[in-house]
Amino acid sequence: xxxxxxxxxxxxxxxxxxxxxxxxxxxxxxxxxxxxxxxxxxxxxxxxxxxxxxxxxxxxxxxxxxxxxxxxxxxxxxxxxxxxxxxxxxxxxxxxxxxxxxxxxxxxxxxxxxxxxxxxxxxxxxxxxxxxxxxxxxxxxxxxxxxxxxxxxxxxxxxxxxxxxxxxxxxxxxxxxxxxxxxxxxxxxxxxxxxxxxxxxxxxxxxxxxxxxxxxxxxxxxxxxxxxxxxxxxxxxxxxxxxxxxxxxxxxxxxxxxxxxxxxxxxxxxxxxxxxxxxxxxxxxxxxxxxxxxxxxxxxxxxxxxxxxxxxxxxxxxxxxxxxxxxxxxxxxxxxxxxxxxxxxxxxxxxxxxxxxxxxxxxxxxxxxxxxxxxxxxxxxxxxxxxxxxxxxxxxxxxxxxxxxxxxxxxxxxxxxxxxxxxxxxxxxxxxxxxxxxxxxxxxxxxxxxxxxxxxxxxxxxxxxxxxxxx
Ligand SMILES: *Cc1c(COP(=O)(O)O)cnc(C)c1O
Numbered sequence: 001x002x003x004x005x006x007x008x009x010x011x012x013x014x015x016x017x018x019x020x021x022x023x024x025x026x027x028x029x030x031x032x033x034x035x036x037x038x039x040x041x042x043x044x045x046x047x048x049x050x051x052x053x054x055x056x057x058x059x060x061x062x063x064x065x066x067x068x069x070x071x072x073x074x075x076x077x078x079x080x081x082x083x084x085x086x087x088x089x090x091x092x093x094x095x096x097x098x099x100x101x102x103x104x105x106x107x108x109x110x111x112x113x114x115x116x117x118x119x120x121x122x123x124x125x126x127x128x129x130x131x132x133x134x135x136x137x138x139x140x141x142x143x144x145x146x147x148x149x150x151x152x153x154x155x156x157x158x159x160x161x162x163x164x165x166x167x168x169x170x171x172x173x174x175x176x177x178x179x180x181x182x183x184x185x186x187x188x189x190x191x192x193x194x195x196x197x198x199x200x201x202x203x204x205x206x207x208x209x210x211x212x213x214x215x216x217x218x219x220x221x222x223x224x225x226x227x228x229x230x231x232x233x234x235x236x237x238x239x240x241x242x243x244x245x246x247x248x249x250x251x252x253x254x255x256x257x258x259x260x261x262x263x264x265x266x267x268x269x270x271x272x273x274x275x276x277x278x279x280x281x282x283x284x285x286x287x288x289x290x291x292x293x294x295x296x297x298x299x300x301x302x303x304x305x306x307x308x309x310x311x312x313x314x315x316x317x318x319x320x321x322x323x324x325x326x327x328x329x330x331x332x333x334x335x336x337x338x339x340x341x342x343x344x345x346x347x348x349x350x351x352x353x354x355x356x357x358x359x360x361x362x363x364x365x366x367x368x369x370x371x372x373x374x375x376x377x378x379x380x381x382x383x384x385x386x387x388x389x390x391x392x393x394x395x396x397x398x399x400x401x402x403x404x405x406x407x408x409x410x411x412x413x414x415x416x417x418x419x420x421x422x423x424x425x426x427x428x429x430x431x432x433x434x435x436x437x438x439x440x441x442x443x444x445x446x447x448x449x450x451x452x453x454x455x456x457x458x459x460x461x462x463x464x465x466x467x468x469x470x471x
Contacts, residue, residue: 019057080450083385148295157212220386237277254283381452
């Protein structure tokens with residue numbers, strides 16, 4: 001045993017030292033005690049044992065920083081994928097953030113009718129805006145699009161058949177498979193057609209006394225090309241109407257304005273999907289719509305009303321913060337130009353390659369000034385999260401010189417090796433002061449920071465994070 005180890009200080013002595021006592025100013029005692037115990041335990045088995053008070057304080061502070069770090073952390077998305085489900089999808093517009101802040105700290109008329117002075121319904125909020133923006137008779141907001149689909153199927157087709165093309169039996173993300181969702185909803189899947197081709201007559205043959213719905217699911221995360229055909233909602237509508245069967249259209253991404261002006265074509269807006277003849281359209285709030293996580297259901301008043309009264313609606317209901325953010329986001333769509341400018345998702349998608357190159361140049365210059373070797377390269381970003389799957393968004397990225405995996409790890413975890421604790425560890429116990437993690441993309445052996453998905457106000461933070469993560 002080395003001398004240093006024999007001379008390990010006791011937990012009590014460390015807690016009395018000036019450095020550790022200072023840590024108690026900014027962190028709960030229980031956490032500091034745990035950190036001290038862990039530091040001493042580490043030292044018993046480690047080759048590197050702190051030699052003085054300052055050394056011990058640094059080790060304890062590092063431990064404390066780990067323990068105080070919040071589980072849910074901010075991330076700068078430098079992947080180039082604008083709607084990244086793993087990174088929380090849509091960042092919210094300023095007006096939505098203000099609406100959340102205004103509602104979160106106090107009470108609201110969530111379920112209170114201020115005119116009548118009596119109990120009201122949370123379902124009224126956002127409904128008239130959604131009617132206005134989609135042309136639907138009525139609307140209902142639930143927790144996410146998956147919940148919307150279950151609620152709609154359960155209300156319309158419980159114990160009956162829902163007809164679905166084999167080309168639309170899709171999986172979206174690891175945990176959402178249309179046929180599994182469907183079986184939980186109580187509707188029986190009636191598959192028709194082939195993977196690549198389904199015709200109107202396939203639906204026609206499947207219609208019968210046990211049919212409850214015709215389901216159309218947007219193929220949102222892949223494209224089919226080649227020998228393909230599908231029956232569109234518009235083509236199915238006369239058939240459905242004649243049979244008295246509702247068409248339920250899972251649109252996935254909730255597009256409320258055309259994005260042709262920014263070069264994205266081929267996805268229907270909710271208004272178009274509805275006008276094509278679907279009785280019910282369901283979509284996500286936090287994909288292209290650019291709002292909070294939510295499932296939006298728009299369509300025929302009689303079905304929406306039945307869904308509101310379905311007991312399942314209670315278990316899928318949204319909270320006031322979601323409604324506040326959604327209402328503020330939806331209101332922006334009354335002026336499409338404002339929506340395109342102020343909804344971060346749409347603003348990112350609409351940023352020109354020249355503008356992105358300008359941002360990349362500025363970032364690269366800032367990094368170079370701090371001694372980080374890098375280079376601006378052309379890149380191809382994507383929309384992500386189940387929309388415009390084959391769209392390529394030309395843009396720019398900063399490629400960092402050096403070991404790509406090492407950069408990626410240090411930027412993700414925001415920490416250097418334990419042997420060289422960061423200065424910021426000394427301000428432990430203030431988790432919201434922590435810099436964001438950064439997630440980039442490894443390409444051709446280098447780490448690329450793609451500016452397509454980086455919000456303009458994050459650029460300086462991104463530069464600082466990279467400088468901090470140097471080896
Ligand atoms: C994304 C998606 C869903 C699931 O939406 P969530 O809001 O994540 O529940 C359902 N259907 C389609 C077609 C989708 O693209």
